[in-house]
Amino acid sequence: MTDQDPLAVPYRERERSVTMERMGDQPVSGTDALLEDERHEELFTLNIGPHHPATHGVLRLLTTLEGEVVRDIKPIVGYVHTGIEKSCEDQQYWKVITFVERMDYLAYYFNATAYCMSVERLLDEEVPPRAQYLRVIHMELNRIASHLFALATGALDLGAITMLWWGCRDRDLVLDLFEMSSGQRMHPRYIQVGGVFEDIPPGWEKKVREFLAIMPTRLDQYEDLLDRNEIWLERLKGTGVISQERALELGVTGPLLRATGHPWDLRKAMPYSSYEQFEFDVPVGHFGDNYDRFKVRMDEMRESLKIVEQGLDGLPEGRYITSNRKVALPPRHELATSMEALIHHFKLVTEGFRVPPGETYVAIESPRGELGCYVLADGSAKPARLHMRDPSFVNLQSLPDMARDSLIADFIACVAMLDPILGGIDR
Amino acid sequence: MLTTRLDKVLNWGRANAIFPATFGLACCAIEMMSVVSPRYDIARFGAEAMRASPRQADMLILSGRVSIKMAPVVRRLYDQMLEPKWVVSMGACSSSGGMFSNYAVVQGADKFLPVDVYVPGCPPRPEALIYGIMKLQDKIMGDKAMGWRERYQAEGTGEVEPGIA
Amino acid sequence: MPDATGLELIAQRIRSSLGDEAVTGTSYSRGQATLDVAPAAVYDVLAYLSKGDEEPWRRLMSLHGVDYLPAEPRFGVHYQLLSMERCDRLNVRTRIGGDEPHLPTVIDLFPTVDYQEREVYDMFGVVFDGHPDMRRILLPEDYTGYPQRRDFPMGGEPVLFTFNENQYPRWYD
Numbered sequence: 001m002t003d004q005d006p007l008a009v010p011y012r013e014r015e016r017s018v019t020m021e022r023m024g025d026q027p028v029s030g031t032d033a034l035l036e037d038e039r040h041e042e043l044f045t046l047n048i049g050p051h052h053p054a055t056h057g058v059l060r061l062l063t064t065l066e067g068e069v070v071r072d073i074k075p076i077v078g079y080v081h082t083g084i085e086k087s088c089e090d091q092q093y094w095k096v097i098t099f100v101e102r103m104d105y106l107a108y109y110f111n112a113t114a115y116c117m118s119v120e121r122l123l124d125e126e127v128p129p130r131a132q133y134l135r136v137i138h139m140e141l142n143r144i145a146s147h148l149f150a151l152a153t154g155a156l157d158l159g160a161i162t163m164l165w166w167g168c169r170d171r172d173l174v175l176d177l178f179e180m181s182s183g184q185r186m187h188p189r190y191i192q193v194g195g196v197f198e199d200i201p202p203g204w205e206k207k208v209r210e211f212l213a214i215m216p217t218r219l220d221q222y223e224d225l226l227d228r229n230e231i232w233l234e235r236l237k238g239t240g241v242i243s244q245e246r247a248l249e250l251g252v253t254g255p256l257l258r259a260t261g262h263p264w265d266l267r268k269a270m271p272y273s274s275y276e277q278f279e280f281d282v283p284v285g286h287f288g289d290n291y292d293r294f295k296v297r298m299d300e301m302r303e304s305l306k307i308v309e310q311g312l313d314g315l316p317e318g319r320y321i322t323s324n325r326k327v328a329l330p331p332r333h334e335l336a337t338s339m340e341a342l343i344h345h346f347k348l349v350t351e352g353f354r355v356p357p358g359e360t361y362v363a364i365e366s367p368r369g370e371l372g373c374y375v376l377a378d379g380s381a382k383p384a385r386l387h388m389r390d391p392s393f394v395n396l397q398s399l400p401d402m403a404r405d406s407l408i409a410d411f412i413a414c415v416a417m418l419d420p421i422l423g424g425i426d427r
Numbered sequence: 428m429l430t431t432r433l434d435k436v437l438n439w440g441r442a443n444a445i446f447p448a449t450f451g452l453a454c455c456a457i458e459m460m461s462v463v464s465p466r467y468d469i470a471r472f473g474a475e476a477m478r479a480s481p482r483q484a485d486m487l488i489l490s491g492r493v494s495i496k497m498a499p500v501v502r503r504l505y506d507q508m509l510e511p512k513w514v515v516s517m518g519a520c521s522s523s524g525g526m527f528s529n530y531a532v533v534q535g536a537d538k539f540l541p542v543d544v545y546v547p548g549c550p551p552r553p554e555a556l557i558y559g560i561m562k563l564q565d566k567i568m569g570d571k572a573m574g575w576r577e578r579y580q581a582e583g584t585g586e587v588e589p590g591i592a
Numbered sequence: 593m594p595d596a597t598g599l600e601l602i603a604q605r606i607r608s609s610l611g612d613e614a615v616t617g618t619s620y621s622r623g624q625a626t627l628d629v630a631p632a633a634v635y636d637v638l639a640y641l642s643k644g645d646e647e648p649w650r651r652l653m654s655l656h657g658v659d660y661l662p663a664e665p666r667f668g669v670h671y672q673l674l675s676m677e678r679c680d681r682l683n684v685r686t687r688i689g690g691d692e693p694h695l696p697t698v699i700d701l702f703p704t705v706d707y708q709e710r711e712v713y714d715m716f717g718v719v720f721d722g723h724p725d726m727r728r729i730l731l732p733e734d735y736t737g738y739p740q741r742r743d744f745p746m747g748g749e750p751v752l753f754t755f756n757e758n759q760y761p762r763w764y765d
C-alpha cells in the first residue's frame with residue numbers, strides 16, 4: 001500500500017480515518033501509523049493452510065504479520081505432489097495423455113495438447129486441419145470454463161457467493177458440451193497424438209452455437225453483478241499491484257502479465273495449432289492490480305467465444321486424426337475386414353508406438369500462462385523424461401511481491417485473482 | 428424402549444443435516460464444488476452447509492489424491508472433528524491410489540483413517556457423490572454405534588498423549 | 593527458433609568473448625536449437641546471452657532437470673531462453689555427472705528460477721550453489737532420495753489380481 005496513488009484508495013483512507021483517527025493531510029500509506037506505535041512493531045508468524053478455504057486447494061502460506069499488515073509470505077507447496085512426471089516414464093506414449101491431463105485439472109485440454117504437440121514434433125507428424133480446428137474449439141471452451149471457475153471461486157473468497165452459483169451454472173453448460181463430444185465432464189482424453197479421438201457428434205455444433213448465443217448475456221450479467229459492486233471494486237482496485245518489469249523478471253505469464261499491460265500471448269506471438277487463422281484480440285490491463293486481472297479474464301472469455309464461433313464457421317472437412325497407422329488407431333469398422341488394420345491395432349494397443357530419440361520443448365498458452373511440455377525420447381515406447389512447465393508454479397512466485405505490505409484482506413484478494421491451481425503447481 | 432426411539436430421532440436428525448467439511452485436494456474437489464451448484468444442489472439432501480473448520484463438521488469428503496506430505500495433515504484434521512463423524516472417500520485416488528501407483532501417493536486413504544463410503548470414478552460425477560452421501564445417510568439412520576472406534580472395532584488406537592497416560 | 597546458421601553464429605560469438613571451452617557443441621533438431629555448454633561456464637554463458645549479446649535472450653521460461661541414465665555424464669539441466677522481441681526460443685543445455693552434482697545458480701540473472709531450481713534439486717539432487725533457499729520444495733523436508741532419477745524405484749503398490757493375490761501380504765495380515 002505504500003507506493004500507491006493516494007486517490008486510488010479512497011476506501012482505505014476512509015477506513016483508516018475511522019479506525020485510527022487520522023484525518024486530514026497525512027500521507028496515505030496505511031502502515032506508517034502502525035510503525036509509529038511501539039507496541040505494533042512486533043512481528044509474528046501466522047500459518048495459513050494447507051487446509052484453508054481461501055487458498056485454492058491445499059496451498060500453505062507462512063505469513064509474517066505486523067499487526068494486520070503482511071510483511072512477508074512464504075508459499076509452501078507440495079501437498080498434492082503426485083509424482084505424475086515419474087509415473088509418465090512408466091507408461092506408453094498414448095497412455096501418458098491420461099496422466100498429464102490430471103496435472104492442471106482445470107485446463108485438461110491444454111495439458112493434453114501441449115503433450116501431444118511435443119510428441120508430434122518428435123515424430124514429425126502432421127495434424128490434419130480439421131483436428132487442429134477441433135483442438136482450438138475445445139481449448140477455447142476449456143478456457144472459458146477455467147476462467148469461469150477461477151472467477152467463481154475468487155468471488156467466493158471475497159464473499160460474493162452468488163458468483164459461485166452462477167459461475168458453476170454456466171461452467172456446467174461447457175462441461176455438457178465436453179461430455180457430448182468425448183463422454184466425460186473432466187479429463188476427457190479427447191486429444192490424441194496426431195489429432196483428436198473422435199469426430200464431433202451430430203448436433204454438437206448446434207449445441208455449441210446455442211451456448212455461444214447465451215454466453216455473452218451471461219457475461220454481461222456477471223459484470224453487472226460484480227463490476228458495479230462497491231465492495232468488489234474497493235477490494236480489487238489498487239491492491240496486489242505488481243510492475244510489468246518485475247512480472248517479467250519473475251517469469252509471470254498469462255492474464256497476470258497481460259494485466260500489467262504487456263500483450264504477450266503465445267497464441268499471437270508464436271501461433272500453433274492454426275491459431276494464426278483466427279481473428280481475436282489480446283486484452284491487456286493498465287496497472288497490474290487485481291481489478292485488471294479480473295477484467296482481463298472477463299475480456300478473454302469474450303475473445304474465446306469469438307474464436308469458437310470462427311472455428312465452427314470455418315471447420316474444414318477431412319480427417320480428424322492423422323492417417324498414419326503407426327500412430328493412430330485404425331477405424332473400428334476396418335478391424336473386421338482387414339488383417340493389416342488388426343495387426344496395427346494390436347501393436348498400438350499392446351506395445352504403443354515408438355518415438356525416435358530426441359528432445360523437445362513445446363509451449364502453448366493455457367488459461368494461466370505459458371504451459372510448456374518437455375519430452376525426452378530414447379527410442380522406446382515410453383518417454384524417458386517428461387516435464388511440464390506449469391504456469392501456476394511460476395506465477396505463484398509473484399505472490400510475495402504482490403501481497404507485501406498490504407492488509408490480510410487484500411492478500412486474500414491477491415490469491416483469489418492469482419488463480420493458482422495446486423494440481424499444476426505440485427504435479 | 429424410549430432410548431431406541433430417541434436414538435432413531437437423533438439419527439434421523441444427524442442423517443438429514445450433515446455438515447460436510449470442505450476438503451478439496453485435487454481434481455475431485457472441483458466436482459465436489461459443483462455438487463453445491465444449482466444444477467446438482469446438495470441442499471435437497473440437507474448437506475449443503477460446507478464448514479471450513481473441522482470442528483464444526485461431521486462429514487469429511489476426501490476429494491482427491493492424498494500425497495505422503497498431506498496424509499498427516501488429513502489425519503490431524505480428522506482427529507479434530509467431533510464424534511460422531513463419517514468419511515466419504517471420493518474418487519479413485521483417495522479410495523485406492525487410483526492410477527498413481529508411485530512414490531508420492533498414499534495408496535488409499537483407508538490406510539490411515541476409517542472410510543465409510545467409497546465413491547468410485549475419476550472424477551465421479553456429482554450425481555455419484557450425491558448417491559454416496561445418500562448411502563451414508565442410510566448408514567447413519569441404521570447405525571447405532573456412533574463412535575468410529577466402536578464402529579470399526581478399533582478401540583485402543585488413539586494417540587497416546589504423554590501428559591495424560 | 594534461430595536456424596542452424598544462426599545457432600552457429602551465437603556459438604561463435606560466445607566463444608570469441610568467453611573462450612573456446614565455454615560452448616562444447618550445438619545441435620539443431622526438429623526446429624529446436626540447443627547450445628551445449630560446459631557446466632563451469634553456465635553462469636557466464638547465460639549472463640552473456642541475457643545481457644551482453646547483440647541479440648539478447650532476456651527471459652528464461654523454463655528450467656528442466658533430466659536424467660540420461662545410461663549415458664555419461666548423467667544429469668542434464670536445460671535452460672529454455674526466450675526473446676519476447678524476436679518471438680524466439682533457445683535451449684541451453686549442460687551435462688553434469690557424479691552423484692552429487694553442483695551447478696552455479698542463475699537466480700540473480702533470472703529471478704524466476706527460484707522455485708524451478710529448488711524443484712530440480714528436489715527431484716534430481718542437483719545442488720545449485722549460491723541459491724538462497726536450497727531446500728526441498730515438493731516433497732516433505734525429511735524425505736530421502738531423489739525420486740525422479742531413473743534408478744529410483746517407482747514405488748506404489750502392485751495391483752492384486754487372482755493370479756498374484758497370494759504373493760503379497762494383505763493389510764490385515
Ligand code: SF4
Pocket residue numbers: 102453454455490491492517518519520521525548549550551
Ligand atoms: S480420482 Fe481422478 S479426478 Fe479424482 S483426484 Fe484422482 S486423478 Fe483427480
